[in-house]
Amino acid sequence: MKLKQIQDSKQVHTYHSLGAIKYNTIQEEDIPQIASVRLAVEKEVLEKAERIVATSPQEKEHMRSLVSTEGNIDIIPCGTDIQRFGSIAQEAARAKLGIDKETKVVLYVGRFDQRKGIETLVRAVNESGLRDSKNIQLIIGGGSTPGNSDGIERDRIEQIVNELGMSDFTIFAGRLSQDVLPTYYASADVCVVPSHYEPFGLVAIEAMASSTPVVASDVGGLQFTVVNEETGLLAPPQDVDAFASAIDRILLNPEWRDELGKAGRKRVEDKFSWDGVATQLSELYTQLLQPQPVASIAKELGESTAKNPVLVANDSFA
Template sequence: MRLAMISEHASPLASLGGEDSGGQNVYVAELARRLGEMGHQVDVFTRRDSKLLPEVVPFAEGVRVVNLTAGPARSVSKDELFPFMGEFRDAFYRFAKEEAAAYDLVHANFWMSGWVACEAKRDLGLPFAQTFHALGEIKRREQGDADTSPLERRAVEQRILNEVDLVLATCPAEVEELTTLYDADPSRLTIVPCGVDQRAFRPVDRDAAREMLGLSGGPTVAYVGRLVPRKGVDTLVEAFALLPRRLDARLVIVGGEPGGSPEAARLAALAGDLGVSERIAFAGSRPQEDLRHYYCAADVAVSVPHYEPFGMTPLEAMACATPVVGARVGGIKTSVADSETGYLVPPRDPESLASRLLHLLSNPALRDRMGRAARCRIEEHYTWERVAALAAAAFSEVAVSHAYKTA
């Protein structure tokens, strides 16, 4: 198949860890890469955010990244991008015409890309599949007046669900949200989870990882991810402060904007107020290739967001054979097998989190058993090869059905 993958704000070429770069960038990059390895031709369309970027960048076998001019060639917050989507659509049309690209299917990522896909279905007759990555209705419910999404988002998401050929939901929780909040047609929903590169994220000796990172002995808890309020890192800091000092535990927080951020400053101030600053290390933004060592150096990894459409970092930790304490939200409540590969706790509940951390940090044999089970769960359910195979089968069914209907 020849696929047009649209990801307007999340480029596979972007460095990770910023406010608008994270799981979607990884998803698009890894899914495109694995589809290319399967023999499909994939063009990933994203918005040019630098004048230095060429229009077409070879990315992997069978995969190109196409940087379309839509708005200023600089970084723009994703919540300010919708006014440029008409320009993005027109640039996509021009590229497809100039390349004589007969795409079999469009795979849209995020709601603005879905708007472009709706337009392309109307104007070019291209079928499309959609991965939302996050839903406006959930974001509005969780953030209230702090939600900065454009007013058009909810209506566009509804249009997508009315016109889409297939939605790739990442977990059962998303299926429930789509059917109850948007009245989505269940027959056009299929579950294709996110994945993890089990070769890049693999177990290494804990002592060796700690030595490489300059970490001393003692139980270690790790958080890896963006530093934004909804990720619940403040809950983790509060829980960490409840742990008995006799444990001599440390917390390592990996992530955040280069040069710091208001959220990092807020968390550091909270740690100071709680008297645990000396036991918390802020490692800042780290390259992807370094993350494995942080997961492997940790006795436990924590991911307790207020809400989370899927959650990639628990998979990375589990692939490194590190047990995870995760919030019982979104995809995390499916990917983390409670009492088998870690524990699930309510979001915004530092007492429950502290209780589970204390139990795990006090039981090395339990941690080892859960870590082994976590790695096995990844190998069985969450490799990118499996994800790409599921996606390709779904895409093929849509493309074949469309070809039959239009023949």
């Protein structure tokens, strides 16, 4: 905001996440001291930036209800590389990863953070009807650093896996680079996004671009990216039984799984490709950089003259 004042530049902003939502999902004693500052800045940015880009209708709604009713908001989703994701078939992907073609693979990709809901996923797989079939594999992909918050959460999840006796069919794959990530998505029968909240849900569209159906929490932007019963299934966040049921519906019906995967790929091609998103952003920037219409300038001059006739006279007629 200070740079905008110094340069008199136009500002377009996209929130990574909203503090107003984040702080509602954690215990009061865990809310950082800087929270009040963040909330104030989020409100100021929304009200003063030329344009806010929300990545989903749900995010826009939350901005209006939780941050401010002022400010200009456009909806432009995040995009993904549809050439990279979807570049390998499931059979080839499994051959690369050494996964048997008959194995039912459940995949998680993301950070180790309690709000990501990994515990819900682990407990849901433990309740799966395929739990004792020796024909299921859970892959948890995500990097972590020992001693840091993500490392602590990884240790907690691994402890739950061990306590439930799931270590024989659970793989902690570590950080998945962009080079191997498409292979993991393609190898899976279902990708699960069990977050307590997501403003958009990039993992969901990467999986869908790979023709892999998604089971996701029925919250935030995931309600926009995943079409329930068409590209995957939505379940209430932290509802272990609902996630277990949704995962099994897909795993136990291979033909429907393929239909969901094809529909997911088409949805990403139509709405979330890099080219499509870049075009929308380019149009927005072009619009903001166009000279103001004469009528708009005249209106501003009239308002300024009423407030400060001497200043405007000097600026306009010198």
